[in-house]
Amino acid sequence: MKKLLCIAIPAAFMLALTTNAFAADGKAVYADNCAKCHGDDGKGQTKMGQKLGARDYTDAKVQDDLKDADAIKSIKEGMKKDEKTLMKPSELSDEDIKASLAYLRTFKK
Ligand code: HEC
Known part of the structure; x- marks a missing residue:
């Protein structure tokens, strides 16, 4: 029993570390760069989000309509509607x- 724990605990710990490190990354980037419009909960109910018409990313339909390639392009190059800037081109890597x-995707209900 003791021997098993010696293996199981470090293994679980390592797993927790690696998965957390990854999740924390996206979350931190999102919090710094996206949440002011898309909201901490992805619903877009912030002042800016409401003004600009950010969609509700907890809505499965919104998520399903969104292709990764388009989403990445929009985030990278920015998004415009008529002459209004919705998202500015991003300087993120x-x-x-x-x-x-990936973090935005986790809001899907
Ligand atoms: C200045 C406000 C603002 C910021 C900051 C912002 N967005 Fe947006 N974003 C919008 C608006 C408005 C739209 C258009 C409506 C919608 O699709 O929700 C949009 C659209 C999107 C879309 C859909 C793109 C498409 O092709 O349909 C994704 C994905 C997205 N944002 C992700 C992000 C991520 C990730 C960040 C942070 C890196 C971010 N946004 C930062 C306002 C913002």
Whole structure:
């Protein structure tokens, strides 16, 4: 029993560490760069989000309509509607963009 725990605990710990490190990344990028419009909960109910018309990313339909490639392009190059800027082109690295998008995906209900 003792021997098993010696293996199981470090293994679980390592797993927790690696998964957390990844999740924390996307979450931090999102909190710093996206939450002011898309909201901490992804619903877009912030002042900016409401003004600009951010969609509700807890809605499975919104998520399903959104293709990764389009989403990455929109985040990277920005998004415009008529002459209004919805999202500015991002200066984030590709990794940070993917991580923040992955985090946005976790809001899906
Ligand atoms: C200035 C406000 C603002 C910020 C900051 C912002 N967004 Fe957006 N975003 C919008 C608006 C408005 C839209 C258009 C409506 C919608 O699709 O929700 C949008 C659209 C999107 C889309 C859909 C793109 C598509 O092609 O349909 C994704 C994905 C997205 N944002 C992710 C992010 C991520 C990730 C960040 C942070 C790196 C971010 N946004 C930062 C306002 C913002």
